[in-house]
Amino acid sequence: MAAKIKIATTSLAGCFGCHMSFLDIDERLLKLADVVEFDRSPLTDIEHCGPCDIGLIEGGVCNSENVHVLREFRANCKILVAVGACAINGGLPALRNFFKLEDCLLEAYQDGIGVDNPQIPNDPELPLLLDKVRPVHEIVKIDYFMPGCPPSADVFWSYLSALIEGRDPTLPYELVHYD
Amino acid sequence: MSGTLCIDGITVPFSDGQTIIEAARSAGVYIPYLCHRPGYAPYGSCKLCTVKVNGRTNTACTLPAADGQTVISNSPDLQYDRQRITQMLFVEGNHFCPSCEKSGNCQLQAVAYHQNMLDNHYPHFYAQRELDASHPDILIDHDRCIFCNLCVRASKEKDGKEVFGIAGRGINKRLIVNSPSGKLKDSDISVNDEAAHVCPTGAILVKRSAYLAPIGERIYDQHPISEVACEKAAIKAGEARGYGSCDPTRLPSPSQQNGGPDSHYAATMPPAPDIKHGR
Numbered sequence: 001m002a003a004k005i006k007i008a009t010t011s012l013a014g015c016f017g018c019h020m021s022f023l024d025i026d027e028r029l030l031k032l033a034d035v036v037e038f039d040r041s042p043l044t045d046i047e048h049c050g051p052c053d054i055g056l057i058e059g060g061v062c063n064s065e066n067v068h069v070l071r072e073f074r075a076n077c078k079i080l081v082a083v084g085a086c087a088i089n090g091g092l093p094a095l096r097n098f099f100k101l102e103d104c105l106l107e108a109y110q111d112g113i114g115v116d117n118p119q120i121p122n123d124p125e126l127p128l129l130l131d132k133v134r135p136v137h138e139i140v141k142i143d144y145f146m147p148g149c150p151p152s153a154d155v156f157w158s159y160l161s162a163l164i165e166g167r168d169p170t171l172p173y174e175l176v177h178y179d
Numbered sequence: 180m181s182g183t184l185c186i187d188g189i190t191v192p193f194s195d196g197q198t199i200i201e202a203a204r205s206a207g208v209y210i211p212y213l214c215h216r217p218g219y220a221p222y223g224s225c226k227l228c229t230v231k232v233n234g235r236t237n238t239a240c241t242l243p244a245a246d247g248q249t250v251i252s253n254s255p256d257l258q259y260d261r262q263r264i265t266q267m268l269f270v271e272g273n274h275f276c277p278s279c280e281k282s283g284n285c286q287l288q289a290v291a292y293h294q295n296m297l298d299n300h301y302p303h304f305y306a307q308r309e310l311d312a313s314h315p316d317i318l319i320d321h322d323r324c325i326f327c328n329l330c331v332r333a334s335k336e337k338d339g340k341e342v343f344g345i346a347g348r349g350i351n352k353r354l355i356v357n358s359p360s361g362k363l364k365d366s367d368i369s370v371n372d373e374a375a376h377v378c379p380t381g382a383i384l385v386k387r388s389a390y391l392a393p394i395g396e397r398i399y400d401q402h403p404i405s406e407v408a409c410e411k412a413a414i415k416a417g418e419a420r421g422y423g424s425c426d427p428t429r430l431p432s433p434s435q436q437n438g439g440p441d442s443h444y445a446a447t448m449p450p451a452p453d454i455k456h457g458r
Contacts, residue, residue, distance in 0.1 A: 082298065085277055089269070089299050092278065097305040138302050145298035149277035173403050176292050178276035179283065179394060 005164055007056065008039040008049040008077060012066040013093040013133055014059025016042075017150040018084040022056075024153035035164060052077045054163055057142075060086045060093050061134045065127035074140040079163055082142045085149040085178065087135060094133040101131050144169055148177050182246030185425035186210075186230075187253045193244035200228050200239040203252070204412035209405035210252050211261055211290050213268075213379050214327035215240040217412070220336070222328055225268075227261050227290065258294065265291050266300045273306060273322035274380070280389035281381030283397025287325060288380075289404035304350075311356070313364035316386055317375050323382040324354045330383055334374035342368045354382070 011019060019042060025032070040049035049055065055077030061067055074080055085091040096104050110118040136142055146159055146169075155175050162169035181194045186208050193202035198221060203210050214225040221241040228239040231251040239252070251257070268274075268287060276282045308321035326345055331354075334342040346355045358365035368374060375385055394400070398407060 085275070088297075089275070089303060090305075091275065094303075094305065095275070095278075098273075098307060132305060135299070135303065137298060137300075142298070147297050171295070171297070173292065176295065176297070177400075178288060178291070179279075 004037040005035060005054065006039050006050075006052040007036050007041070007054045007160075008052045008073065009041040009056040009083075010049075010058065010069055010073065011042075012057065012059035012069065012087070012136070013062035014084065014086045014091070016058070018056075018058035018087075018148075021148075021150035021153055022156045025157050026153070028153075028157055032160065036160075049073060049076050053079065054160070055080045056083050056146075057081065057087050057136050058083045060090045061130065061136060061139050062093055063127040063129050067130075067139060070136055070139050079143045080140065081144045081146055081159065081163075082136045083146045084151055085147070088137075088145055088147060089135050090133045091149065094135075097132045101129060105129075149179055152177070180246070183425075184244055184246070184248035184250060186250040188424055190425040197244045198240055199230065199232065199237075199242050199244050199248070199250055201412075202244040203239065203250075204409055207409045207413050208252075209293075209409050210239045211293060211404075212240055213286055213290060213325060214329065216329055216377065219329070219332055222332065225264070225325070225327055227264055229257060229260065231257070262294045262296050263300070265294055265296055266298075268325050269296075269299045270301045270303045271306065272304075272325065273308065279323065279381045280384055281323075283394055283400045284392070285381055285399070286379035286404065287323075289399035289407075292399065293404050308353075311363050312386075313362040314366075314368065315364070316370035317363060317368060318384050318386055319354070319356070319363060320382055320384065321354060323380045325380055325382070326352055326354070327379060329377045329379065330354070330374045333377040334368070334372065337373040338368075340367055340372065340374070342366045342372075342374055 009019065009022070023029070038044050039052050040046040049072060055073040057070065057073060057080065059066070061070060082088050086093055090097065105120050109115065109120050144159065144163075146155055148155055152175065155171065158171060158175060159169040181192065183190050183192050184199070184202065185191070186199070186203050186206075189206065189208055191202050191206040191208060193205075197205070200210050200212060200215060201217065204217070210228045210230060212225065212228040214222050215228065223238045223241040226238060229236060230239045231237075231254070232242060232248055239250070265287070269291070274287065276285075276288055279285065282288060306322075308324075310321065311319040328345060331343040331345060334340045342357055344355050344357060345352060347353050355361065356363050356366050370385055375383060378384075
């Protein structure tokens with residue numbers, strides 16, 4: 001029996017909607033489970049990903065931890081896939097790029113309506129925010145891009161089928177959506 | 180003058196005054212464009228319709244059709260250039276399709292779909308651009324302006340008003356409004372003006388009309404832009420599609436090259452082979 005293909009997934013600055021869409025492949029998950037094994041993912045709760053065949057990255061890059069995770073995925077995954085609008089162009093989190101980081105922090109933690117005990121979080125455990133939210137391809141090389149907000153379950157299935165077969169994934173017109 | 184020209188192996192008739200892009204559309208041959216619009220004078224700014232005519236590079240929207248021309252449009256290198264041009268348009272502005280009212284009805288988005296553009300390739304500018312929602316019926320989100328000049332031309336040539344203009348050059352180029360305050364509310368634009376409806380992206384929007392058609396049921400959710408553009412032309416001309424072949428080396432469209440809507444997402448999963456890709 002051939003060794004199972006290892007897949008790792010993570011969400012950076014995203015809403016986990018892409019992961020939810022991935023789960024929407026429904027009963028096809030069982031077919032997938034026959035041929036793949038999950039490394040780091042929300043299903044396994046593994047902290048650091050090991051050597052993998054496919055890495056799926058949801059979300060943009062908004063802080064130092066996102067950079068570390070992304071680089072770890074790149075170093076460990078033979079194929080890295082940017083999943084969804086946030087990973088591809090920054091998406092909703094990138095809307096903060098039009099404001100100064102300082103103004104965002106002040107609005108969220110100090111001056112905003114209803115803020116109780118106003119203070120800017122300053123725990124050394126917290127990852128530092130980047131001045132801008134960036135798409136993942138601006139940090140590491142990305143092999144494939146899966147568009148959509150989120151990509152539909154059929155897009156996930158189409159991509160994974162192709163990658164597992166060793167083909168370049170391609171999408172028919174009706175599956176390509178940026179919204 | 181009329182006659183025929185050859186576009187990607189298809190014999191296409193043309194009539195007096197038609198450009199290559201109009202002759203192609205009438206014959207059901209789609210050449211991508213954004214700054215062009217039927218009934219408007221040729222402008223030639225977006226360069227998406229760049230084709231090779233008798234071996235030389237030209238914009239199909241500005242070059243008059245002539246008898247015996249050999250036009251190459253659907254070649255891999257021209258498609259590559261078109262995809263890169265479209266990607267540049269996406270990174271120069273702020274095009275967040277999931278939060279745009281025009282999504283599904285947007286020509287820029289539809290052209291990108293047509294070209295199978297899956298990423299933006301270039302680093303994003305995240306340009307700082309303002310929103311003008313001052314007018315009671317119309318708003319401008321400068322984030323999405325691609326400087327196609329269609330609103331400028333519509334206001335001047337169709338509405339007789341000159342509400343819009345393009346100021347500045349290069350990265351400082353911007354759409355301006357001809358009013359004392361620079362705001363749309365102080366201009367003489369009306370919601371019935373053609374300029375309010377001509378924008379190929381979500382830059383100029385008519386308020387309270389965004390969700391008349393739900394997402395998923397909009398024009399380009401249902402039909403590729405190649406179909407929409409050419410069907411309108413074919414209906415107008417009262418002609419059926421399908422002409423003779425003039426060159427056996429006709430190239431497939433990008434979506435055909437990608438395999439088309441077939442069994443990509445059939446509910447089967449093959450046995451796990453070795454992953455063949457590397458970094």
